Amino acid sequence: MIEKNPGICPMLNASSGTAKNLIEKIKSEIMRNSLVKRDLIWLELTGCSGNIISLLNGSNPDFKFLITNMVNLIYNNSLMAAEGEAALDALVNKTGSDYILAVEGAISTKNNGLYNIIGRWKGEPLTALKAVQLLGDRASHVIAVGACATHGGVSAARPNPAECVSVQSILKRKVIKLPGCPCHPDWFLGTLAHILLYGEPELDDRDRHLLFYSMLIHDRCPRRSYFDNGVFATRLGEKTCMFKLGCRGPVTRIDCPVRQWNSYVNWPIRDDTPCIGCAMFGFPDSMEPFISYDTTRKR
Amino acid sequence: MAKRIVINPITRISGFMEIEAFIENNIIVDAKTEGLLFRGFEKMLVGRSPFDAVYFTERICGICSTAHGVASTMALEAAMKVIPTEQGRYLRDIIHGCEFLQNHIRHFYQYTTPDFIKLPENYPLYVTDHNDFRLPEEKNALLVKHYFESLDLSRQAHEMLAVLGGKAPHNHGVFIGGITTQASTDKIIKIKSILNSINQFIRDKMIPDAYTIGEYYQDYYHNGGGYGNLLSYGCFNNYAELGTLYVDPLAYKDGSIRPFYPSGISEEIDYSWYSDDTEPYMDKPKAYSWVKAARYYGIPFETGPLARQWLSGEYRHGISTMDRTIARVLEAKKITEVIGVLLENITPDVSVQKEYSIPEAAEGEGLIDTTRGALGHWIEIDDRVISFYQIITPSGWNLSTRSGNNLKGTAEKALIGTTIQNSDNPVELGRIIRSFDPCVSCQLMYIQMVGI
Numbered sequence: 001m002i003e004k005n006p007g008i009c010p011m012l013n014a015s016s017g018t019a020k021n022l023i024e025k026i027k028s029e030i031m032r033n034s035l036v037k038r039d040l041i042w043l044e045l046t047g048c049s050g051n052i053i054s055l056l057n058g059s060n061p062d063f064k065f066l067i068t069n070m071v072n073l074i075y076n077n078s079l080m081a082a083e084g085e086a087a088l089d090a091l092v093n094k095t096g097s098d099y100i101l102a103v104e105g106a107i108s109t110k111n112n113g114l115y116n117i118i119g120r121w122k123g124e125p126l127t128a129l130k131a132v133q134l135l136g137d138r139a140s141h142v143i144a145v146g147a148c149a150t151h152g153g154v155s156a157a158r159p160n161p162a163e164c165v166s167v168q169s170i171l172k173r174k175v176i177k178l179p180g181c182p183c184h185p186d187w188f189l190g191t192l193a194h195i196l197l198y199g200e201p202e203l204d205d206r207d208r209h210l211l212f213y214s215m216l217i218h219d220r221c222p223r224r225s226y227f228d229n230g231v232f233a234t235r236l237g238e239k240t241c242m243f244k245l246g247c248r249g250p251v252t253r254i255d256c257p258v259r260q261w262n263s264y265v266n267w268p269i270r271d272d273t274p275c276i277g278c279a280m281f282g283f284p285d286s287m288e289p290f291i292s293y294d295t296t297r298k299r
Numbered sequence: 300m301a302k303r304i305v306i307n308p309i310t311r312i313s314g315f316m317e318i319e320a321f322i323e324n325n326i327i328v329d330a331k332t333e334g335l336l337f338r339g340f341e342k343m344l345v346g347r348s349p350f351d352a353v354y355f356t357e358r359i360c361g362i363c364s365t366a367h368g369v370a371s372t373m374a375l376e377a378a379m380k381v382i383p384t385e386q387g388r389y390l391r392d393i394i395h396g397c398e399f400l401q402n403h404i405r406h407f408y409q410y411t412t413p414d415f416i417k418l419p420e421n422y423p424l425y426v427t428d429h430n431d432f433r434l435p436e437e438k439n440a441l442l443v444k445h446y447f448e449s450l451d452l453s454r455q456a457h458e459m460l461a462v463l464g465g466k467a468p469h470n471h472g473v474f475i476g477g478i479t480t481q482a483s484t485d486k487i488i489k490i491k492s493i494l495n496s497i498n499q500f501i502r503d504k505m506i507p508d509a510y511t512i513g514e515y516y517q518d519y520y521h522n523g524g525g526y527g528n529l530l531s532y533g534c535f536n537n538y539a540e541l542g543t544l545y546v547d548p549l550a551y552k553d554g555s556i557r558p559f560y561p562s563g564i565s566e567e568i569d570y571s572w573y574s575d576d577t578e579p580y581m582d583k584p585k586a587y588s589w590v591k592a593a594r595y596y597g598i599p600f601e602t603g604p605l606a607r608q609w610l611s612g613e614y615r616h617g618i619s620t621m622d623r624t625i626a627r628v629l630e631a632k633k634i635t636e637v638i639g640v641l642l643e644n645i646t647p648d649v650s651v652q653k654e655y656s657i658p659e660a661a662e663g664e665g666l667i668d669t670t671r672g673a674l675g676h677w678i679e680i681d682d683r684v685i686s687f688y689q690i691i692t693p694s695g696w697n698l699s700t701r702s703g704n705n706l707k708g709t710a711e712k713a714l715i716g717t718t719i720q721n722s723d724n725p726v727e728l729g730r731i732i733r734s735f736d737p738c739v740s741c742q743l744m745y746i747q748m749v750g751i
Contacts, residue, residue: 046336048360048361048740049313049362050361050469053362053405053468057457064447067424072422072423073422078410080425082427083309083428083729115336115338116315116336116337117315117317118315123305155338161343162337164338235653235654237481261461262454263454265461265462266464267465267466268466271463271472273474276354278469284355288347288348289348289350290354291474293656
């Protein structure tokens with residue numbers, strides 16, 4: 001991309017490129033009728049169901065474009081019209097055919113998975129654990145969406161009362177990981193677009209999509225000059241570096257500084273708060289305390 | 300002999316629940332609402348930094364995360380004896396109002412309307428298992444159009460939230476003292492502009508759409524009533540200069556409205572999967588849900604938009620399935636007006652943040668009405684870390700289990716007595732339950748009995 005646009009700032013490129021470019025490509029593929037819609041199953045498991053809400057916040061592509069032009073959304077608890085066993089029909093009948101599986105939420109393993117029942121099939125409880133086992137192996141691709149699915153996240157926070165684990169812990173196959181709390185709609189839609197067009201995207205050694213997860217927040221932080229010059233905020237609301245308030249930007253790999261959130265209007269650091277490392281493995285336990293007043297002082 | 304019906308999953312809610320109902324001569328004679336997700340937030344919070352409760356508890360719920368941020372912030376402020384400035388309150392309440400709008404628009408269009416309108420069945424997502432769709436073709440088509448249009452508006456509601464809150468879901472803006480950042484004029488005008496579009500949509504489309512559904516499903520004004528006890532902790536209220544813009548803490552029972560007293564709140568676990576020492580215990584006889592039973596002086600109460608509209612005198616048509624939905628869309632309009640007033644009173648560029656320190660030991664409560672109803676957070680701090688945390692969610696009231704005195708939960712009671720047209724396709728159950736806007740990721744947490 002940089003080669004194609006000499007003279008254009010790589011930081012600007014990173015935000016305007018990526019998901020949007022992939023979607024433009026999809027649009028042209030659709031115009032030529034060369035893109036075949038694939039089936040998508042979106043499971044909500046042990047979590048807050050906030051990633052599907054975040055997906056609804058997607059703009060260009062938006063949710064309507066997703067279900068109209070990219071995929072047949074076969075199952076999603078928050079949005080599907082059917083209920084009860086009729087809703088589960090769509091899931092259970094899917095196991096023999098081609099589909100992409102997206103999972104949000106961790107998998108509770110306590111008591112054989114009974115701490116999270118997502119439906120009842122022929123009288124038997126369908127646990128989150130069983131659903132992932134049932135659908136995980138045969139999917140063409142599995143995408144773990146958000147912190148709970150990628151590594152347990154808040155659902156597995158100590159002492160992990162529901163004994164939650166990541167999707168990968170249950171499946172012996174490649175799981176594409178999109179950590180974040182929640183997952184930004186572009187991270188998911190851009191990854192999905194890549195799968196539809198070219199197959200599996202380029203991943204790092206922890207199976208994150210490199211397009212989004214290659215650089216540290218710290219490396220592209222607009223407040224980096226304050227860090228370099230040792231000018232640190234002592235309370236929230238200040239416009240300088242929040243390293244001493246506990247900012248996790250220096251250890252968090254994600255493109256928030258250039259992408260931003262919610263139709264690209266803002267992001268936590270611009271909101272005068274530290275990054276809490278929600279897109280990093282280990283969130284939340286190894287990213288806390290989220291906010292502390294001068295980490296270099298003894299409490 | 301009664302026929303047993305089980306619906307699981309109840310889709311188009313946040314989280315996981317099952318309804319078990321017994322039907323005799325086409326009438327529901329008994330019902331249980333069962334919450335089927337346990338994560339144990341209250342146990343996780345022990346030992347963490349009190350400041351972290353705000354962002355941590357937001358993760359309880361993906362659709363109403365701001366509600367938890369607000370309640371935990373209020374509990375922290377009480378514990379730390381921080382009194383937010385009026386500007387701080389205005390700013391925080393604007394963010395909270397944006398969450399109301401996001402939630403209500405999505406709940407009405409994405410969660411409620413598929414019960415009553417036929418969405419295009421060439422999308423697998425919209426295939427249904429019943430055929431009780433009564434709107435004439437052209438009206439159905441109009442609501443389908445609005446279903447898709449609404450996606451832009453709910454997205455924009457989160458966009459305006461993010462203008463002050465950094466991002467959504469799980470915003471960073473709500474914090475001790477009000478919010479973290481300052482409202483500069485470019486932000487204020489951006490919010491005003493989005494608010495204007497949302498207000499028009501609610502006024503011209505959402506409210507008429509709700510009444511259209513009501514017109515063709517008149518019977519739903521006559522089912523789903525339940526106990527008829529209503530409760531609110533209050534919200535957008537008691538400002539020093541602006542007074543109460545929406546509703547004060549009030550309770551309605553037996554035809555009269557009285558002030559609400561927090562000391563009347565209790566929580567029972569007789570029918571929930573917890574042992575007496577508050578550990579998860581799924582083998583417990585009689586128990587059928589992770590949800591506990593929130594009670595006010597031992598009595599089940601309904602909480603949420605209808606309760607608030609009723610208690611504030613904005614809407615008193617009735618207490619039923621359809622009235623709940625009408626009240627929700629009317630409330631959305633009300634919230635746009637409240638945000639409008641708060642915006643008019645914002646002084647630009649005011650910072651409300653200080654350098655806070657955590658007390659050695661303290662306790663506090665945060666009670667606030669949020670999108671789904673009355674939400675309470677209680678915190679205790681010892682040795683500068685959280686030593687105890689307790690959360691009672693709106694769904695702990697509305698979707699509660701039976702209590703020790705065998706009084707059924709609010710939604711259970713609302714189901715009982717309903718006439719089922721076709722017991723092979725009991726569409727009535729889901730419609731009644733969804734009118735409460737259940738949030739079952741919310742309500743399922745670790746319990747500790749406390750003398751609140």
